Amino acid sequence: MGLKQWYMEYAIAKNRPGLLGDIASLAGMADINIAAINGLKDNTRAMLLETNDDEKIELLGKILNKADHIRVKALRPPDFTDLLALRHGKYIEQSSDRCNTFRFLRNELGLLVDFLGEIFKKDGRQIIGFRGMPRIGKTESVIAGSVCANKRWILVSSTLFRQTIRNQLSGDEMNREHVFIIDGIVSALRADEKHRMLVREIMNMPSTIVVEHPDMFIREFHIAYEDFHALIELRNQPDEDIAYDALEQVFETD
Numbered sequence: 001m002g003l004k005q006w007y008m009e010y011a012i013a014k015n016r017p018g019l020l021g022d023i024a025s026l027a028g029m030a031d032i033n034i035a036a037i038n039g040l041k042d043n044t045r046a047m048l049l050e051t052n053d054d055e056k057i058e059l060l061g062k063i064l065n066k067a068d069h070i071r072v073k074a075l076r077p078p079d080f081t082d083l084l085a086l087r088h089g090k091y092i093e094q095s096s097d098r099c100n101t102f103r104f105l106r107n108e109l110g111l112l113v114d115f116l117g118e119i120f121k122k123d124g125r126q127i128i129g130f131r132g133m134p135r136i137g138k139t140e141s142v143i144a145g146s147v148c149a150n151k152r153w154i155l156v157s158s159t160l161f162r163q164t165i166r167n168q169l170s171g172d173e174m175n176r177e178h179v180f181i182i183d184g185i186v187s188a189l190r191a192d193e194k195h196r197m198l199v200r201e202i203m204n205m206p207s208t209i210v211v212e213h214p215d216m217f218i219r220e221f222h223i224a225y226e227d228f229h230a231l232i233e234l235r236n237q238p239d240e241d242i243a244y245d246a247l248e249q250v251f252e253t254d
Contacts, residue, residue: 002052003033003050003051003052004050004051004052004054004077005035005048005049005050005077005078006048006049006050006051006057006075006076006077006078007046007047007048007049007074007075007076007077007078007079007082007083007086008046008047008048008049008061008072008074008075009040009044009045009046009047009072009073009074009075010023010044010045010064010070010071010072010073011042011043011044011070011071011073012043012044012045012069012070013068013069013070013071014068014069015043015069016069019069019070020037020045023064023070026060026063026064027049027060030051030056030059030060031051031053031056032049032050032051032056032057032060033049033050033051034047034048034049034050035048035049035050036048036086036087037086038085038086038087038088038089039089040085040089040090040091041090041091044073046082046085046086047086048078048083048086057075060075061075080115080118081094081115084111084114084115084118087114088108088110088111088114090108090111092104092111092115100229100230100231101230101231101232101233102115102230102231102232102233103232103233103235104232104233104234104235105234105235105236105237105238106136106137106234106235106236109137109141112141112145112232112234113141113144113145113148114145114148115145116141116142116144116145116146116148116149116232117144117145117146117147117148117149118149119145119149119208119230120145120146120148120149120151120179120208121149122208124206125205125206125207125208126208126209126229126230127203127209127211127223127227127228127229128208128209128210128211128228128229128230128231128232129210129211129214129217129225129228129230129231129232130142130210130211130212130213130214130231130232130234131213131214131215131231131232131233131234131242132212132233132234132235132242133235133236133240133242134159136234136235136236137234138212138234139155139158139160139181139183139212140160141234142179142181142210143181145179146179149179151177151178151179151208152175152177152178152179153178153179153180153181154169154173154178154179154180154181155181156169156180156181156182156187156198156199156202157181157182157183157186157187157190157191157195157199158181158183158186159183159186163186163190164183164186165186165187165190165191165192165195166195166198167192167194167195167198168194168198169198174205176205176206176207177207178207178208179207179208179209179210180202180205180207180208180209180210181210181212182199182202182209182210182211182212182217183212183213184211184212184213184214184215184216184217184218185212185213185216187199187217187220187221188216188217188219188220188221189216196220196221199221200221200222203221203223211228214228214231
């Protein structure tokens with residue numbers, strides 16, 4: 001039987017010299033490998049453990065739960081967000097609202113790009129909403145994530161270089177393996193019917209579709225929040241308000 005990976009996260013209730021060594025010794029005595037370790041915020045550490053015996057992991061968890069100096073917060077097979085937290089030493093903030101919402105700050109662009117790359121590697125239809133104020137790095141992050149996933153990216157509508165409004169795509173561009181990027185404001189407020197027909201066709205493809213400014217997009221196209229597989233929010237500061245009222249007026253009067 002091959003080695004199986006486990007993600008363990010624990011909070012330090014009382015730090016003391018040798019605490020990490022004691023935990024490593026316990027794991028070693030149980031023949032559990034520590035493949036990776038990193039510190040997270042709020043006095044929390046995370047480890048990637050490897051073993052071919054699930055009972056050893058269960059035993060380690062029971063022993064550590066009796067310890068006074070730490071509190072085990074998670075002990076489970078890792079998902080990709082756990083692996084990213086280990087790699088970057090940061091949590092990905094997530095809320096379980098009407099759609100899974102993942103929140104990032106601009107100084108976490110490296111983590112965001114890795115996160116997008118993992119999402120884009122998945123096959124099949126997935127619609128990702130991307131909220132954020134202008135010039136914060138939304139489109140650039142999606143393009144970098146596409147490169148990480150080794151996928152071609154297609155700008156359907158955008159303001160990255162100049163205002164882009166595509167009315168048709170070539171045959172090789174209409175490939176379900178590509179990542180399609182749609183600016184919800186441009187497509188909703190500036191597009192003609194040919195562009196809207198193209199957008200509707202793309203939205204029905206079994207592809208990865210990223211919709212920037214999804215709140216604007218759903219007003220004009222037949223899509224609901226429940227149709228998004230995930231929402232991503234990117235801010236300059238944690239308390240920044242993502243509001244498009246002023247920007248919408250500019251687009252409508254320009």
